[in-house]
Amino acid sequence: MIELRNICKTFRVAKRNAGFGEALKALFRKEYTYVQALKNVSFSIGDGEMIGYIGPNGAGKSSTIKIMSGILTPDSGECVINGLTPWKNRKEHVRHIGVVFGQRSQLWWDVPVIDSFELIRDIYKVDGARYKRNLDELVAMLDLAEIVRTPARQLSLGQRMRCEIAASLLHDPAILFLDEPTIGLDAVSKIAVRTFIKRINKERKTTVILTTHDMQDIEALTERILLLGRGQILLDGSLSDLKKRISEYKTITLDYISGYFQETEGISLQSKIDGHAVFRIDTKMISVSDAISHLSRSADISDISVVGASAEEMVVSLYEEFKI
Amino acid sequence: MLYGKYFSIHLKSQMQYKTSFFLTVAGQFLTSFFAFLSICFLLGRFRQVDGFTFAEILLCFAVVLMAFSLAECFARGFDTFSSVISNGEFDRILVRPRNEIFQVLASRIEFSRIGRLAQAIIVITYAIPASGVSWTFDKIITLIFMLISGCAIFSGLFLIYASFCFFTTEGLEFMNMFTDGGREFGSYPLSIYGEGVLKFFTYVIPTALFQYYPFLYLTGRSGNIIYMFLPLAGILFLVPCYCFWRFGLRHYKSTGS
Amino acid sequence: MKQYLSLFRIRFTNNLQYRAAAYAGVATQFFWGFMELLLYRAFYRSDSANFPMDFAQLSSYIWLQQAFLTLFMVWYLDSEIMQTITNGNIAYELSRPMDLYSMWFIKNISARLSRAFLRCVPVLLFAAFLPKPYSLSLPHDFPAFALFLITSVLALFTVVSFCMLVYISTFYTMSPIGIRVVASSLMEFLSGAIIPLPFLPDGIRRIVDLTPFASMQNLPLRIYSGNIAGAEMVRGILLQIFWLLTMLLIGRLWMKKTLKKVVIQGG
Numbered sequence: 001m002i003e004l005r006n007i008c009k010t011f012r013v014a015k016r017n018a019g020f021g022e023a024l025k026a027l028f029r030k031e032y033t034y035v036q037a038l039k040n041v042s043f044s045i046g047d048g049e050m051i052g053y054i055g056p057n058g059a060g061k062s063s064t065i066k067i068m069s070g071i072l073t074p075d076s077g078e079c080v081i082n083g084l085t086p087w088k089n090r091k092e093h094v095r096h097i098g099v100v101f102g103q104r105s106q107l108w109w110d111v112p113v114i115d116s117f118e119l120i121r122d123i124y125k126v127d128g129a130r131y132k133r134n135l136d137e138l139v140a141m142l143d144l145a146e147i148v149r150t151p152a153r154q155l156s157l158g159q160r161m162r163c164e165i166a167a168s169l170l171h172d173p174a175i176l177f178l179d180e181p182t183i184g185l186d187a188v189s190k191i192a193v194r195t196f197i198k199r200i201n202k203e204r205k206t207t208v209i210l211t212t213h214d215m216q217d218i219e220a221l222t223e224r225i226l227l228l229g230r231g232q233i234l235l236d237g238s239l240s241d242l243k244k245r246i247s248e249y250k251t252i253t254l255d256y257i258s259g260y261f262q263e264t265e266g267i268s269l270q271s272k273i274d275g276h277a278v279f280r281i282d283t284k285m286i287s288v289s290d291a292i293s294h295l296s297r298s299a300d301i302s303d304i305s306v307v308g309a310s311a312e313e314m315v316v317s318l319y320e321e322f323k324i
Numbered sequence: 325m326l327y328g329k330y331f332s333i334h335l336k337s338q339m340q341y342k343t344s345f346f347l348t349v350a351g352q353f354l355t356s357f358f359a360f361l362s363i364c365f366l367l368g369r370f371r372q373v374d375g376f377t378f379a380e381i382l383l384c385f386a387v388v389l390m391a392f393s394l395a396e397c398f399a400r401g402f403d404t405f406s407s408v409i410s411n412g413e414f415d416r417i418l419v420r421p422r423n424e425i426f427q428v429l430a431s432r433i434e435f436s437r438i439g440r441l442a443q444a445i446i447v448i449t450y451a452i453p454a455s456g457v458s459w460t461f462d463k464i465i466t467l468i469f470m471l472i473s474g475c476a477i478f479s480g481l482f483l484i485y486a487s488f489c490f491f492t493t494e495g496l497e498f499m500n501m502f503t504d505g506g507r508e509f510g511s512y513p514l515s516i517y518g519e520g521v522l523k524f525f526t527y528v529i530p531t532a533l534f535q536y537y538p539f540l541y542l543t544g545r546s547g548n549i550i551y552m553f554l555p556l557a558g559i560l561f562l563v564p565c566y567c568f569w570r571f572g573l574r575h576y577k578s579t580g581s
Numbered sequence: 582m583k584q585y586l587s588l589f590r591i592r593f594t595n596n597l598q599y600r601a602a603a604y605a606g607v608a609t610q611f612f613w614g615f616m617e618l619l620l621y622r623a624f625y626r627s628d629s630a631n632f633p634m635d636f637a638q639l640s641s642y643i644w645l646q647q648a649f650l651t652l653f654m655v656w657y658l659d660s661e662i663m664q665t666i667t668n669g670n671i672a673y674e675l676s677r678p679m680d681l682y683s684m685w686f687i688k689n690i691s692a693r694l695s696r697a698f699l700r701c702v703p704v705l706l707f708a709a710f711l712p713k714p715y716s717l718s719l720p721h722d723f724p725a726f727a728l729f730l731i732t733s734v735l736a737l738f739t740v741v742s743f744c745m746l747v748y749i750s751t752f753y754t755m756s757p758i759g760i761r762v763v764a765s766s767l768m769e770f771l772s773g774a775i776i777p778l779p780f781l782p783d784g785i786r787r788i789v790d791l792t793p794f795a796s797m798q799n800l801p802l803r804i805y806s807g808n809i810a811g812a813e814m815v816r817g818i819l820l821q822i823f824w825l826l827t828m829l830l831i832g833r834l835w836m837k838k839t840l841k842k843v844v845i846q847g848g
Binding site for chain 3: 351354355357358359361362365366368369370371372373374494495496497498500501505509512516517518521
């Protein structure tokens with residue numbers, strides 16, 4: 001059970017200016033600005049839930065994750081995770097969490113992956129039988145049997161990420177924090193990782209908090225979404241509700257030979273390059289068929305397609321709506 | 325023991341790069357060789373300095389070099405702490421249910437430092453007989469105390485450097501004054517630099533407690549038995565260093581990276 | 582020419598950003614010069630007859646050495662350039678309208694100058710106001726000073742032309758660490774950065790004086806402090822010019838040959 005109440009955090013950032021004169025000035029005097037990263041952030045997450053934590057960069061996502069991991073101390077507010085305050089009972093708390101940082105590996109680079117696993121087993125004091133059971137299970141589920149004796153530096157990004165995730169689960173954590181786990185992976189690996197996370201969540205009832213910019217991750221895995229923007233929780237709701245909310249938008253993509261497009265109520269031009277144009281249609285204002293008629297009057301169209309809102313667009317429109 | 329596990333994984337890892345390892349060892353050996361060579365040339369020209377003979381100076385040099393290389397080998401995590409923080413390794417350390425200092429120590433064990441250590445051992449094998457010290461039991465114990473204390477004090481300096489890294493990673497090269505400087509200038513008994521320097525390195529950074537006073541006892545210049553135990557007092561230097569570390573850690577936890 | 586100037590300016594500004602590093606560097610250099618002088622004072626006390634130079638001359642030597650440490654140090658090799666060689670990005674560099682040798686030469690020089698600029702002034706000022714004979718004293722006549730300036734510039738070019746040779750050799754060894762680690766302490770020693778060359782035993786000293794390393798900081802520092810003059814000085818200057826021209830020539834020819842090879846092999 002994760003509970004955050006009124007968490008606030010402000011950072012002091014030094015200003016750096018460009019140019020020769022500024023650099024010389026900076027030798028003698030330093031300027032700071034204050035950035036309020038988190039403003040009264042509150043939410044709770046039940047055991048076994050899987051949530052998607054989204055928001056633009058700099059919104060405060062990594063700060064909240066750090067607070068929940070016990071790495072960062074907030075200025076004010078409370079956070080209780082399974083009865084413990086993360087930053088106050090660090091060692092006790094981290095025993096039960098697993099963290100995967102998408103871009104920073106916890107595996108040793110030059111020795112076989114299995115050596116890293118064994119070291120982790122010793123760090124967390126996982127007893128022999130439990131370790132063996134977990135290892136066998138994870139190796140089977142993530143298909144690691146052939147790569148587990150290879151040094152991490154010889155693995156592809158997809159293989160490394162699978163090992164990384166396995167490493168974070170060897171000690172049976174109750175909560176798993178995933179920070180951009182599918183970044184840079186090829187399509188096959190992405191699917192493998194997603195399937196696995198879903199399975200872990202279902203079978204082991206591990207609470208999963210997924211921070212990602214990849215909306216397909218969100219669609220595949222999470223039902224509940226927390227949107228963080230400008231340091232505040234702007235939205236805490238289910239994915240399906242959100243989708244219904246913005247199903248009023250459709251995207252029309254067309255290829256044309258020549259033409260000039262006039263903006264109208266409900267039709268907005270998203271991009272136009274070399275005879276390929278993308279429009280967003282607000283179906284509250286204009287129907288799809290009317291929009292198509294209007295566009296075909298304006299240009300000599302060679303190809304056209306109509307698509308409902310993708311998760312990507314949903315997020316973009318959310319960002320627009322909340323002005324973040 | 326957990327440290328043993330880290331030790332073997334480091335060993336395995338570094339042995340993957342044999343050429344680079346041997347080159348680094350060679351480089352290390354050479355750097356300290358030139359320090360040794362300078363002493364040879366200078367003492368060759370001047371015969372003695374402040375009454376200390378060539379062999380005695382070599383003894384001093386070897387003790388300091390050995391203490392330093394041991395500290396570098398095992399406390400390297402603190403010496404390179406700025407990279408541990410900047411590449412996110414420290415956050416990873418905070419997410420593990422083990423003591424942070426232990427983890428930082430275990431995160432870097434650099435075997436290539438034996439280059440310097442080898443140099444020190446070679447020099448000391450010459451200096452021990454040549455220095456004219458009568459090696460009774462108490463003198464041997466003094467020497468051992470000096471080594472342990474020197475290692476602790478250099479490690480303490482690394483710890484201070486690491487604690488500074490919690491606040492800023494810029495401008496910390498001033499610490500080199502005490503670490504590299506302590507090693508270079510500490511090659512000679514600290515009294516030759518004058519009263520002021522000696523006092524500083526006795527009361528502020530207790531280098532003289534392991535390198536000078538027991539050295540006086542060792543070479544028979546002083547019979548004061550307290551000097552034999554002063555190195556142990558020098559080990560206490562780790563206490564304020566540790567306090568500073570905790571202060572820095574608190575700051576890091578409240579400001580992120 | 583304009584391109585060279587702006588490249589210079591960018592690197593210079595970049596280096597100025599690091600204020601705290603500059604302060605720390607200055608403090609370290611005070612400390613180092615201070616301790617070195619105390620060390621040599623102890624030797625002087627023990628046996629002044631064997632001292633190869635006036636103590637006052639030594640003070641000037643040491644303080645100038647510290648002030649211009651980052652300018653003349655042999656082992657400063659631009660890591661950007663090293664990386665470009667080892668990761669094969671050399672193609673980008675070659676596509677620019679500047680001759681590669683000159684470009685790298687300028688990069689190295691501007692990095693050295695900007696690092697030295699911040700630190701040398703405080704050190705020089707501090708050293709000038711110390712009590713004699715520990716202070717940095719003025720050169721005893723204007724010609725000595727002029728020659729100091731000229732040979733300093735030549736020394737800087739000598740150091741950098743040597744670095745260019747190291748860069749080019751990296752094309753063949755493909756390892757940025759290798760040679761550097763083993764040779765750097767040797768080079769520092771030979772250039773007088775560990776102990777001033779006049780303190781070396783006579784036989785060894787005569788040999789070292791003939792190497793290019795003796796022209797890298799040792800010569801200008803000795804000219805300034807008055808430790809070398811007359812025929813000996815002229816000999817030293819001629820030797821410096823000789824080494825500079827030789828290394829420039831070898832460097833350019835070698836680079837040409839190497840680049841041809843690189844282009845053929847595709848990096």
